[in-house]
Amino acid sequence: MTDSLLQQGTNLMLMGMGTVFVFLAILVVATTVMSRVVNRLSPEEVAPEPEPVVAPAGQVDKRVVQIIQAALDKHRGRH
Structure with a gap:
C-alpha cells in the first residue's frame, strides 16, 4: 500500500507540474x-x-558665472 501511495503522489505531482509547464x-x-x-x-x-x-x-x-563662482568658493571652503 505504501508503494501505491508513493506512486500516486508522484503521478499527481508530475501531472500538476506538467499542467503548469x-x-x-x-x-x-x-x-x-x-x-x-x-x-x-x-x-x-x-x-x-x-x-x-x-x-x-x-x-x-554673468549671473551664471557668479553662481558657478559661488559654488566653487563654497566647495573649496572659502566661505
Whole structure:
C-alpha cells in the first residue's frame, strides 16, 4: 500500500507540474504572437531627436558665472 501511495503522489505531482509547464509555455507563445501582431498593425513612430541648444562661443551670462563662482568658493571652503 505504501508503494501505491508513493506512486500516486508522484503521478499527481508530475501531472500538476506538467499542467503548469504546458500552461506557461502556451502563455509565452500567446504573448509573443500578440506582441508581433500589435507591432505589425501599429508600429511605433520614431520621434526625431531634438537639436541641443548651444550657446554661442564666448558668451556666458554673468549671473551664471557668479553662481558657478559661488559654488566653487563654497566647495573649496572659502566661505
